[in-house]
Amino acid sequence: MNQPTPAIVAQNAVRRLPRIALLLLCAAYLLPGLVGRGPWKSADITAFGYMAELARSTEGIARWFDPRLLGIAPETPALVPYWIGALAIKIAPAWLHPDFAVRIVFALLLWGTFTATWYAVYYLARTARAQPVAFAFGGEARPTDYARAMADGALLALIACLGLAQLGHETTPALAQLYFASHLFYGVAALPYRRAGPVIALVVGTLGMTLSGGPTVGLALATGSVLFIAYERRRMRRAAEPASTGWSGTGEDEGPGYTRGALFTMAGVTLLAAALAIGLGLLQWKIDLPGAHPGTSIASDIRSQARLLLWFTWPAWPLALWTLWRWRRQLAARHVALPFWFALVPLAATWTTDYSDRSLMLALPAMATLAAFALPTFRRSVAALVDWFTLLFFSGLALLGWIYWIAMQTGYPPKPAASVARLVPGFVPEFSPIAFVLALAATIAWCWLVRWRTGRHRAALWKTLVLPAGGTALCWMLLMTLWLPPIDYARSYAPQVRAVSERVGHPKCVAELALSRAHIAALQYHGHFELQPLLLGTDCPWLLVAPETIERLHTIISLDQWRFAGTLRRPSSPSDDLLLYEKIAPR
Numbered sequence: 001m002n003q004p005t006p007a008i009v010a011q012n013a014v015r016r017l018p019r020i021a022l023l024l025l026c027a028a029y030l031l032p033g034l035v036g037r038g039p040w041k042s043a044d045i046t047a048f049g050y051m052a053e054l055a056r057s058t059e060g061i062a063r064w065f066d067p068r069l070l071g072i073a074p075e076t077p078a079l080v081p082y083w084i085g086a087l088a089i090k091i092a093p094a095w096l097h098p099d100f101a102v103r104i105v106f107a108l109l110l111w112g113t114f115t116a117t118w119y120a121v122y123y124l125a126r127t128a129r130a131q132p133v134a135f136a137f138g139g140e141a142r143p144t145d146y147a148r149a150m151a152d153g154a155l156l157a158l159i160a161c162l163g164l165a166q167l168g169h170e171t172t173p174a175l176a177q178l179y180f181a182s183h184l185f186y187g188v189a190a191l192p193y194r195r196a197g198p199v200i201a202l203v204v205g206t207l208g209m210t211l212s213g214g215p216t217v218g219l220a221l222a223t224g225s226v227l228f229i230a231y232e233r234r235r236m237r238r239a240a241e242p243a244s245t246g247w248s249g250t251g252e253d254e255g256p257g258y259t260r261g262a263l264f265t266m267a268g269v270t271l272l273a274a275a276l277a278i279g280l281g282l283l284q285w286k287i288d289l290p291g292a293h294p295g296t297s298i299a300s301d302i303r304s305q306a307r308l309l310l311w312f313t314w315p316a317w318p319l320a321l322w323t324l325w326r327w328r329r330q331l332a333a334r335h336v337a338l339p340f341w342f343a344l345v346p347l348a349a350t351w352t353t354d355y356s357d358r359s360l361m362l363a364l365p366a367m368a369t370l371a372a373f374a375l376p377t378f379r380r381s382v383a384a385l386v387d388w389f390t391l392l393f394f395s396g397l398a399l400l401g402w403i404y405w406i407a408m409q410t411g412y413p414p415k416p417a418a419s420v421a422r423l424v425p426g427f428v429p430e431f432s433p434i435a436f437v438l439a440l441a442a443t444i445a446w447c448w449l450v451r452w453r454t455g456r457h458r459a460a461l462w463k464t465l466v467l468p469a470g471g472t473a474l475c476w477m478l479l480m481t482l483w484l485p486p487i488d489y490a491r492s493y494a495p496q497v498r499a500v501s502e503r504v505g506h507p508k509c510v511a512e513l514a515l516s517r518a519h520i521a522a523l524q525y526h527g528h529f530e531l532q533p534l535l536l537g538t539d540c541p542w543l544l545v546a547p548e549t550i551e552r553l554h555t556i557i558s559l560d561q562w563r564f565a566g567t568l569r570r571p572s573s574p575s576d577d578l579l580l581y582e583k584i585a586p587r
Contacts, residue, residue, distance in 0.1 A: 006326045007132035007376035009141040013461045014149040022152065026114060028442065029159050029473045030107050032480030033169045036435075039099050039525070040491040041573070042518035043358075044170040048099055049521020050074055051085030051171070055098070065280070070512075070520050070531055076355075077282050078213030081176035084109075099171075099525070106171045109179040113168075116182040116201065117158055117365040118151045120189040121372055125150035128255040130335040132376055146461075153462040154372035157319065160468035161364050163312030163357065165476050173213040174358035180208030181221065182365045185342050188225045188266070189334075192256040199265055206273045215277040216285045217349050217362065222270040224341045229258045229266055232334065288354040305351060312360055315386070315468050319371035326377040335373060342366035375461050383464045391450055394471025398443060398478060405482045424486045426495070426571045435481040442477040446470060490572040493522030499568045501527050503580060504542045511540040513556065514549045519578065543581040550579065560584070 039045035050067045057063045067074060067082045074082070085102045092101035124130060125147035134140050141149075158164065167174055184205030190198040209218025236257045277283050290301030309317065320343070327336050346363035350356050407416035408429050421427075449470045453463065479487065489495060500523065504510065509530040512520065523529045523544070532538040534557070543562060545553065553559070562581040570576040 009132035009376045012459045014141045014145040017152040037488040046517045047172045054086035055089040076213035078173040080211040081173040102171045113182045116186040120186040121154040122151040123190040124335040129333040149461040156465035156469040157371040158368035176212045177214045180205045210273045215282045220345045316367040316371040319374040323370045323374040339366040339369035390467040401478045439481040446474045496570045497526035509540040511538045511543040514546040545579040
């Protein structure tokens, strides 16, 4: 028998979240960070380097299936993200910076993730087993209004996740994977209700994951979806049988279900993605279990992964656990089982690969979905606890942000000013009126939001997640306005590349030895240097060397022909040093 639902929701609790307010919140989260900065260390600048190299390529279509950066293949075997970025660079007008053009396109991918997540939760919440308890005299929430309120709550939970802020604003394959995974999630969730849109989403999501560096995760998600659809069809057939079979209920009570065509479509798309991954040689699963690296232990790696999980998915993870507990009698229901699977697979990838945070990001839409289904089961005291914790946490962070910014600008208070100077040595602060006005407006909006939330607005189902989402958007806005110059200075390779340019001028070429992909991309973009690998033979007057090769450098080059010219450092990261050598003219 189907167990009673734990959700108790009246019609007045599912009032509509104003669309203009939701759109403004999304814009306040998406737009900051688009302008006023360059590509950041190190995945951001590396991915951009491959996109720029692909856009400059004249080698034909073959190069698009084998992107290279100075002859080096990407660490992530992705194709579609680099295609998207390269096309954005090629079609952008000349006055638009290439990195800005790429960021615009990837911001649209994040917007698409928000949209897909909203609609996925909307259709999951419309299923019969997700509906709240029917009241004896009526007054319970109507299905469509309830579904819309749940979708609003899920979107707020996704925006509130702390781990999405930085990675969601980078131009890396991870963001493309998030976009495609969310569309696969939407396709499976909406397939019983729609046909064309969900099928397109299934194809785009599954094939996109395969071609974006996540073929194994994508195939695991798709295979699990096939099995779930088959299970759902079997369960609904048995539910439609007479009560003598041991099952109760009717198929009519279950609402729309998966058809045979849906099962075949999902299976066909999965097989197509598998064939594509095998044909292009993309299945390169790199197992990296805890304790596998030299000098680390299993316990330390597990602690590190646990800390990452706790802060990265906050505040969705405690709400998701609450959902699994409160809906424990409906774990096989569509609105619980699907997001649970779409969260479980990325979690497994997080613990078994070296791309922990980027794999974990793929779980955020599903975890936000689970978090949303905790809302109709909350007691008022729990909601109040979440509100007060969020209010104190984000208000405190915002206050610290303003205090340290004032100290950076004025030198007072002296201790915060000294802390900032120590973190970004060499940075000279400048006052930006536009950034100040935007940050002040965001802070005023936060104060208004707090005042609204502490008023008499107990009925709205999504109210518990308004402050977490608004607080995350506030802090991101402050970081990308007041604190963008020092953050860009600390995370960009531009200061180091400027130091290289000051030393070498504008030579015809610069040789490189064992430089990282990020350094190569930064030198090409910020310095416009013509880099040539030393091992392929070169007559460049300057040589840049990674410090890791210093012990065997004498076996690679003749030190009689090269003079050490100095060490060039990133001000905020000594680990990114570059060693500069000048070629000695023959006598």
